[in-house]
Amino acid sequence: MAGYPRWHTASAQGPRERNADAVSAYAVAGAPGITFALADGVGDDPGAGRAAQTAAAAAARTPVQSGPVAAILNAQRALRELGGTGDAVLVVAMPFPGGYRIARVGDSRAYAWDGTMIRKLTTDHTLAEYFRARHQPYSPRMEHMVTTSVRTTKPDEISTTEVVGGGLLLTSDGVHKVLPPATIDEILADPARGAAALVETAITLGGTDNATALFVEQPQVDVAAIVTERFPSAAWSSVA
Template sequence: MTGFPPWHTASERGPRERNADAVSAYAAAGAPGITFALADGVGDDPAAGLAARTAATAAARTPVADGPAAAILNGQRALQKVGGTGDAVMVVAMPFEGGYRIAWVGDSRAYGWDGHMIRKLTEDHTMAEYFRRRRQPYTPRMEHVVTTSVRTTRPDEIGTTEVIGGGLLLTSDGVHKVLPPSTIDAILADPSRGAAALVAAAIELGGRDNATALFVEPPAADPAVIATEPFRTAA
């Protein structure tokens, strides 16, 4: 794989006291591909922000050949080395020929983008999703109670998937739990917008959390984007 498609990221603190989200991307010199990581610290304190930054940085430094699940575990080892109790949820994406391999813990998400619509690729690791899949009652609060995290996950609990073709969107819950899919579709369909517009819309629509998005454009050869214009890089 040679070259990387354009990608853009944006993050806003929102009404929280601090921004405990973090994004990291790294491409080792001479190595194929680039690793993307988006982490969301658990809580609204300095330990949460440190955990997100530490996990995202360690995950992004994982060689593409090792795979995204290994990146999650590298984030875990980095948190253990730092010590303390700070924790985060995270989603990691690595390209392979024709698509992306993805791993996650918690409720950070990955979506595929075909130039028209997003498609959710990950399944939230939350109490609400656990009971929903079993057709059992749950409360709104359970949407925010995660069942896996970077610090606590076992290897067999890490979610994994892959997607072929198109672009890729990674989000913290401050974006996807505020914006309906139709709104995300409309924003990404406009070439002059992207990650920054998603984050701004989430805050404007009353989001109460940090909001972070990372958008990787579809490859130039993808038929879905032949007639589009380049996205402007988010500030």
């Protein structure tokens, strides 16, 4: 849509039985900016896919003025209302004048993009990160064991940050745990390749998980100053 920053999303199933990742982007008529959400279902079953889709949609539809923490709590409420035991990790980015406010649980990530290099904005909620921060030994398997999730998190466990200016990249661990930062930089140097090339490269290099990316190019206007007359929900997910 004219006036909005250009953004791209892509996802691939990889060698899993199903794709349990989901992306949602939503702008409320008369409200500023677009909210972005990327969720990664916990596990490889239909419940994980439904959880990711439900969480991403509920988070993206949260009013910007409520903030990204409220978006994750709305996602939690939606999951609990859905029933079952399906769960997901989630990262949400909401625009404010000059940048984005970000909240996350689990190991989906957000990066800033300055046109040359990415800069990691989030810290994974994993057992490996927990022990690494305390200078304790950990096993490679702990990199994939999350300590928070949409269904289980408490409000004070939701991590937040913000970024001013530039572009934005959201990824599931099937991308960022396969591609080193230098490779991501090289791919994003050509914005037209963007999310699709990140996902394709992650799978080609041997990724064993679903791989999903949402890339927001550097805006030409203030992302929070735009007011839309009509912008329907743009959501993507693949659930077997």
